[in-house]
Amino acid sequence: MLGDCQSFYASVEKADHPEYQNRPLVVAGDPERRSGIVLAACPLAKAKGITTAERLGEALSKCPDLVVIKPRMQKYIDVSMQITEIYKSYTDLVEPYSIDEQFLDVTGSLHLFGTPDELARTIQRHIMDATGVYARFGIGETKILAKTACDNYAKKNPSGIYTLSKDSLPDTLWKLPVSCMFMAGSKMTRHFNVMGLPTIGSVAQTPLAKLKQMMRRKFGKNSDISAEMYWRIANGIDDSPVRPGTHQVDPKSVGHMMTLPRDYTKLEEIKVVLLELTELVCQRCRGLGFMGHVVSVGCMGADFDRPTGFSRQMKMEDPSNITNQVYRWACRLLETYWDGLPIRRVGISLSQFSPDTEYQLSLFDTERERSMALERVTDALKNKYGNSIVIRAVSKTDAGQALDRSAKIGGHYK
Structure with missing residues (x-):
């Protein structure tokens, strides 16, 4: 499964400042100079049309009563480490993906804590009680399925939990536009649409050899790796295990x-x-x-x-x-x-x-x-x-x- 903290920086600040609980809040550059960009926006701020990476001046024009808090990176790192320790109390296979996202392999823990959904709810409550941060969970057989489940479904699900299996892909993921596919940015989305592949399912159902041929015509002979990557993502195929020490390697x-x-x-x-x-x-x-x-x-x-x-x-x-x-x-x-x-x-x-x-x-x-x-x-x-x-x-x-x-x-x- 993949655990993702909602509007992480903003959630940490709201947990530390209960007086702002019902007010739109962003973490951004320099509040005194009204400059910089929005690093995180709480759901109330997002409802006002404020987006991450937006300039602070534009955000304030959309919401004049916006609460702006200066970032405290050490605090966010400390809370992230605290959440990591909570995950480790349920499984020793925890792989940080970013400061607010972490993969967990709970295969060996299910006999202790119940079904994946029940375990996700237990961890969700634990994190909320300990830090005041709301976590969402995508559950899948592979890391890419867990990531896709979280990004496309759990974040929009009232429970914050969603299970995506390979068997359900034709009725769920494959119906989404290709722009919702992991690793497909705006430019790649345009390329897929030009190639006649508007949905994730159209990418998944294209034979790999044909997809490689299509991408070679557009990007050259060195695009085979990219073609196979997108095809595997669309089909939920991911052979990589959850590696706790994935970042603990000697640098080049x-x-x-x-x-x-x-x-x-x-x-x-x-x-x-x-x-x-x-x-x-x-x-x-x-x-x-x-x-x-x-x-x-x-x-x-x-x-x-x-x-x-x-x-x-x-x-x-x-x-x-x-x-x-x-x-x-x-x-x-x-x-x-x-x-x-x-x-x-x-x-x-x-x-x-x-x-x-x-x-x-x-x-x-x-x-x-x-x-x-x-x-x-x-x-x-x-x-x-x-x-x-x-x-x-x-x-x-x-x-x-x-x-x-x-x-x-x-x-x-x-």
Whole structure:
């Protein structure tokens, strides 16, 4: 089954603010400046025509008495983890899909808790009592059926629970327009309609070989994988099990990117942000026990209609996770490829990892051991007190973003 929390951020805020229970509420950017976008809207706000990702100004024009609350990302993460623990009290097979959606394999738990519907209702009540958040459940034989059941039926069902079986697909899912199919966005929906496949059933009932041929004509010979993916989704076929540790794998690269609050036009200003991001990347690599051999730097301008900037990478002489070493190589890339035009986004990443327990000694780098020891001390301080406990002096300049960034999670304030 798939558990999905209704309007998660907004539900958490309403649980914390009972006085807003009967008022339309959104979680959005900056209420004082009346700017930003809507991250979550409660059902009462949605009834006023407010949608997620809408600009806050537009939302307020639709509903002047709208309650606007600034996001608290750490709070939402804490509640999400609390809900995960509730799921784990019913089954040990829990796979997070997003901050408010999680897959559960309850096959081994049904003899203890009854039918899937009864178990879903039990978990639903448990989550509501513990957090004040309303959860919906899609139930199916596979993960894709559970996801489809939740998105298309449970969210519109008064009970918030719906079971979708493969046998019932012809009378249920297949009758829906293709726009309701998982992974079919607006552009793909238009393509399906042009190909004469207006419903999910029309995709499902098209022989796979024919669907591949149709998509090859439209997208080229490399579209076979996409064709089979859509065909399997439409037929509810999904071989993937619920994997509790699906996100706990070693990364191929570690990177950070940030959008700047204004255009940066001077090399010295860009270098400040690049140093701050390099420090974050190297800190994460040290925490993972990796050194990177390849450094990549990317910069983008503010005009998306006429893209400017660059994205380049370079192999360092030796693998490293020491901030100053990586930063020197990153600066080489910046100085070589930046065209002098204003920059609005900066990013850096490390890849081609090797364990940091082994490294080549150098006759010319006599400060490496000392630098590594210093980094370990600052990492320990930051892990205990937060990244703002120790910052570089340049981060206190107008160009610095480290202090503001340390107060955020995923671009939103904690």
